[in-house]
Amino acid sequence: MAQVREVRLKSRPVGMPAAENFEIATVDLRDPGPGEVQVKNLWMTVDPYMRGRMNDVKSYAPPFALGEVMTGGAVGQVTASNDPNFQEGDLVVSQLGWREAFTAAPAAAGLQKLDPRGLPPQAFLGVAGMPGLTAYAGLLRVAALKDGDVVFVSGAAGAVGSLVCQIAKAKGHQVIGSAGGAEKVEFLRSIGVDHVIDYKAEQDLTQALMAGAPEGIDVYFDNVGGAHLEAALNAARLFARFAICGMISIYNATEPPPGPKNLALLIGKNIRMEGFIVSHHFDLMPKFIEDLSGWVREGKVTWKETVFEGIDKAPDAFLGLFTGENLGKMLVKLA
Template identity: 50%
Template sequence: MSKQWILKNRPDGTPKDSDFELKDVELPSLKQGEIKIRNKYISVDPYMRPKMSANEDSYTEAYALNGVIDGMSIGEVVESESDKFEKGDLVMNFSGWVDEAIVSEDKAKKVDTRGLPDVYFMSILGMTGATAYFGLLHVAQAKSGDTVFVSAAAGAVGSTVVQIAKAMGMTVIGSAGGREKVEFVKSLGADDVIDYKDEQPVYEQLKAFAPDGIDVYFDNVGGDHLDAALGNAKVNARFAICGMISGYNKSDNVEFENFWQVIAKRIQIRGFLYNDFQSSLPEFESQLAVWLQKGLVKEKHSEVQGIENVVEAFKGLFEGNNIGKMIVKV
């Protein structure tokens, strides 16, 4: 019997419990080329929210109504009708919010943990870490000596950006909401941290920390942070636009006071998706392994226990509850 979260209603704004349902599903027997996986870790990510809407303009295909919410997960092979996998193999897969799944052999990837904890492959060595790495170094082309501004710096991607930037000798200004998160970002090595719940606008706080301006902005939230970054950019600044959590649950328009600075400062703005960098994953993995080994970068995540709490964990993303990557341990 597999427990599977399905999408019952398309959420209107912030997702509610009633938009989802946990079902017990009898799995069929394996066909040739298939494996049965028992998931150990399930990922909940902001990008899942737009996929829950019917909006045809979403990044990727919308989830089907009454279908399973798929996404990254790591599990153990418990049965195999594939020559490529055997029982006990640890595999990355995309079965998502389920505890057990039958997956075709070409939809799973064996994980060589190289002695590292397997949960790392859901966070710093997985999609989260790769998004931080490629966004900072490939998209924004940040280099040693740059002043880098990172929003949602206590979050999954942001906290990794902070650490990579520090590992490479950049000056880092993070932004986070509330004292606990601000302290966490400082503990990651950020030179200065903006508290966006503070009375003073982000623009003013950023100006105080970077009076000469910023070279790079790694955007995880859009909105006033992006506008503040535009207003504090140095000439030839590069912005990597990773995902705008603040916009996921809203259909509000985006308003900028400082967009004209794109010309005045010759700013480069580039949006990106993790998927675009598949061919560079080996570079990322070997670099991160080195930094982890040297202690320059540390893995951090928030963990929620049990398949029944997946929706709770997911909703937490939009309440700003998590520190580091949010992972459900099945």
């Protein structure tokens, strides 16, 4: 019987997670039983939402259990199958990341056969997967992008934010993007963002935002919260729409952070602010993949990946999300 490694949640973090909150365990990989498959994971994803699952609180996704292997998106290859719908060699997407391999029933693993459509397999954990659909649904359905809109995106160099920028540009819109550091600023300029804010170099985010959009913004795609949300409220035009995707600036807070001090601007400006979770928008996936494939062929969409290698580096990759180490999608290459 082969042995494989997996990452378990050893303890619940208080504030910023640390290496000691994780442990690497070696387990036996059993042969598949009736109706089961065995999969060797090739890639796994780490995502900011996983921080919430490290807390023992009720949310839209159940918390990780202490002492148990964590879960998340992964791309793998079937190495043995007792299910007629899956053959040895098939590429698959599952929700059983954070491990080198697994044996499970396809339904329990959330197993789906992968049709690469000319894209690299790991793209289905990023631009062509959950982050990509998040960008698509948040911009087009939640924020209801319309002709002439000026779009502001925070966390714009990340997996979600960078695609939001490119979709908006593909549809002919002016885009302002915020990110931290020279490398990320240069990347945003390379994908056509009209005005880039290096928030680490700015004392006044509102002033920096208004420099790029003197007449204000119509759409704000929020990945950060905090000061970025306040600046967006200040810069919003009448009837602006805010799609609240994430607020990574507060995920590691040890006490409730203060809310935006200018929230009352929602009233006079008639702003619609809506939070959303991508799982409520999976009906858009076929249309999203169709549109994405076209944008890639036309050279309107590209993407970056930050890759850590080996299951033992998965915690480091996850922690890097909160220190700004990722440019584009943060991934762990397992094989």
